[in-house]
Amino acid sequence: MAITAPHSTTLALAYALSAAESGFPVIPLSPSKLPALRSPHRDRPGSGSGPCRGECGLPGHGVHDATTDPAAVRALFAAAPWATGYGIACGRAPHHLVGIDLDVTPTTATAGVGAGPGLGEGMGVDATPDSVAALQQLAFQHLFTLPETVVVLTPSGGRHIWLSGPAGVTVPNSAGRLAPGIDVRGAGGYLVGPGSVSARGAYRLAPGSAGLTPAPCPRALLRLLTPPERVRHAGPGGRRGRPAQGHGLVQFVLAAHAGQRNTRLFWAACRAYEHGFGEALVESLVDAAVRTGLAEHEARATIASASRLTAGPA
Incomplete structure (x- = not known):
């Protein structure tokens, strides 16, 4: 990890505290403009109930850590002494x-x-x-x-x-x-x-x-x-189907063979989020990935990674 001058983190914290005081929820960022704290779940498989957004109480959930509480802001920066900037949720x-x-x-x-x-x-x-x-x-x-x-x-x-x-x-x-x-x-x-x-x-x-x-x-x-939300078509048994604009992405995932399932799912999820209907397509993408043999928790983790990437810094 690169060495960061102490004054850079001090300045970043000062700016972040000022923003928080004005009502903007903040998180520390590394010089790459990404959240400075790594996920506490990076080495553990998901539970299958969806990605954690901070419910565990630990820092490291990206924009979901954002806060206006001065004590919490200081704690986040104390845990990330390499931070040189801050993000505003x-x-x-x-x-x-x-x-x-x-x-x-x-x-x-x-x-x-x-x-x-x-x-x-x-x-x-x-x-x-x-x-x-x-x-x-x-x-x-x-x-x-x-x-x-x-x-x-x-x-x-x-x-x-x-x-x-x-x-x-x-x-x-x-x-x-x-x-x-x-x-x-x-x-x-x-x-x-x-x-x-x-x-x-x-x-x-x-x-x-x-x-x-x-x-x-x-x-x-x-x-x-x-x-406006695209019209959704009812599937078998009256179940609400995927958005019309995501049909091609779902088919792309369904066509995946062993060794390319995660890659195809990640690519499809990125495209969906970039075009503004990622959240609406999550369940359809998960269903498609599971049908190709991918574990549900792994599929959800991959889609969550795509969400974080496409919602990254501007």
Whole structure:
């Protein structure tokens, strides 16, 4: 494990405590932007009742460890002295944070591209015109304007736009579903907090963001982020079947032979979560994996790994 300078962890803890005080649940992150604490269940097979999300009382459950309690935050960082940053859990009260992640092309410099609130005006950031233009096009087509809100600049030159979603509405994580270069972090995901230091550099607030809180997500944009649930067809005996858009993924798993069952299941689960219907497809994927000969607890553990990966840092 790489040696981390003590002051890096101290600074990360200070930023994390400040965020927690403002109502943002936090976890410590390693320089790779992944949760700093490993799962306490990594060497033990599952019980078959689904992945543990912290019910065991031990740390190491990724975003499920996120807390606003100062004592708990200190305990998490004490257990991870190599942490150099912190993650903020999305979708949690009181802010119900939603993150819009605009990816970048390192060789592209477009400060000034995207005249409009939150789309680059005055932010002095190099962002790929594809992601900025795509978000502009969505705003134009669906008649919304991004409000003044928190924007975090990433080491690669991109930006995270913070918005607040309404209570009771679940925004799924997605990668490129809205448009190429635009990722979304919602329930079960997390954003790297400003002040964090990763292997690629530091995350910082954009000029004008200090003192702001996440603005409410425009309703038209929220509708794009929360697509309606697809119609499900009744299976044998009236059992509710899999979502129509997941049929091909389930068939892909069913076609697996010995030696490729886990790989196919993991790939299919990743694609499902990336497209926003992972949770709805879990039981169908588990059923398919079990029919190929995979143990249920192993199938659920594999799907849980896919969920964690696709809900990873933005």
